[in-house]
Amino acid sequence: MWTTPADPPTDPGPAGPAVPAARGALSRATADCLRDPHLPVPDLRAATAAADPYGDDLQLALYLLYELHYRGLAGVRDDREWDPALLALRALLEDRFLAALRRDVPAGRGVDEVFADLLAEPADTSGSVAHYLQRQGDVELLREYVALRSLYHLKEADPHAWVLPRLSGRAKAAMAAVEYDEFGAGRAEDVHARLFADMMDDLGLDHTYGHYLGRAPAPALAVVNLMSLFGLHRRLRGALVGHFAWVEVTSSPGSRRLAQAMRRTGAGPAAQRFYDEHVEADAVHEQVVRRDVIGGLLADEPGLAPDVAFGAEATTFLEDRLAECLLDAWRNGRSALIDRRS
Numbered sequence: 001m002w003t004t005p006a007d008p009p010t011d012p013g014p015a016g017p018a019v020p021a022a023r024g025a026l027s028r029a030t031a032d033c034l035r036d037p038h039l040p041v042p043d044l045r046a047a048t049a050a051a052d053p054y055g056d057d058l059q060l061a062l063y064l065l066y067e068l069h070y071r072g073l074a075g076v077r078d079d080r081e082w083d084p085a086l087l088a089l090r091a092l093l094e095d096r097f098l099a100a101l102r103r104d105v106p107a108g109r110g111v112d113e114v115f116a117d118l119l120a121e122p123a124d125t126s127g128s129v130a131h132y133l134q135r136q137g138d139v140e141l142l143r144e145y146v147a148l149r150s151l152y153h154l155k156e157a158d159p160h161a162w163v164l165p166r167l168s169g170r171a172k173a174a175m176a177a178v179e180y181d182e183f184g185a186g187r188a189e190d191v192h193a194r195l196f197a198d199m200m201d202d203l204g205l206d207h208t209y210g211h212y213l214g215r216a217p218a219p220a221l222a223v224v225n226l227m228s229l230f231g232l233h234r235r236l237r238g239a240l241v242g243h244f245a246w247v248e249v250t251s252s253p254g255s256r257r258l259a260q261a262m263r264r265t266g267a268g269p270a271a272q273r274f275y276d277e278h279v280e281a282d283a284v285h286e287q288v289v290r291r292d293v294i295g296g297l298l299a300d301e302p303g304l305a306p307d308v309a310f311g312a313e314a315t316t317f318l319e320d321r322l323a324e325c326l327l328d329a330w331r332n333g334r335s336a337l338i339d340r341r342s
Helices: 025-035 045-050 056-067 078-082 082-105 111-119 131-137 137-151 169-182 194-202 218-231 234-264 271-298 302-331
Strands: none
Touching: 025 045, 025 056, 025 082, 045 082, 045 234, 056 082, 078 082, 082 218, 082 302, 111 234, 111 271, 111 302, 131 137, 131 302, 137 194, 137 218, 137 302, 169 234, 169 271, 194 234, 194 271, 218 234, 218 302, 234 271, 234 302, 271 302
16 A cells, blocks of 8 residues: 655645544544544445445545645645545546446446436436425425535536546537536636525525535435546546536426425525526536537447436436435434534
8 A cells, every 4th residue: 555755845735624433443444534644544345345335434535635635635735636545545446436327327328328317307206306395395404405415516517627638529608608617607706606605594504615515415425426426537537527518407306396495494595595596507518518518429439429418327326315315304303414513
């Protein structure tokens, strides 16, 4: 195993999210090594092989390692992002996660078939969080939902930006255009992450980046980890495009329902604005992504079609797991937030 260099720089690292309480051997060892640059990374191959690839322990450990590539972690030095020992650990956890997805996610469907299903309104909406919140969600359920979704939306579009240098021509131009909108089209107050933070303020939540990491169950961590996994690997660029297309295709109808839920419960104007913005913007983005981002990518690299389909199918798989987790809690009168505070 790699060992960590012994000469630490003086930079203490950014004031990013606090490292939350561990949830098992993997997340405990990861947190300990992040906090102490002199502590060798132990051999965790056996523990990783035995871990639930979708469980709290592995997903939290992986989330912490991925966060080094975003805004960092409180008390963790910036240079740990490229620490060879931590990268080796990250690869070990990633391999376990990706192998499980390859095993469990349906395969064999083409890109057109996958997205045709996403564009069709399902007859059975009992597993839909947006439908549930639209019809019967109260402010407390909306607050829980927004708190959990903040793990992604406060970094909205960031993981997808990693694909830009890996695209060319029509796909690159179209992807950049959509990302430009996501980042506020040059206006800081309209950056979608800022709009989400404003919504959190309306709902009485703490909009500090990563504040709810310690309360998020494994399915909520996994949906964010999937974006980071796809974004950080050039070989998975097709899967990242498939994931991004999934987000844009499903965003507009889901956002419409959530906007209605916000209005029905009197959640506040910023709460309504966030979802209203996504109803309009993502209806346009969906067309651009399917026609020009996917179309352009597959015109240049037709061999990536199975990866694009896999990216979308894997997103459906993990989003369905999250929906099951949330709805099971809410229908049984429980909070979906775990009782561990960072």
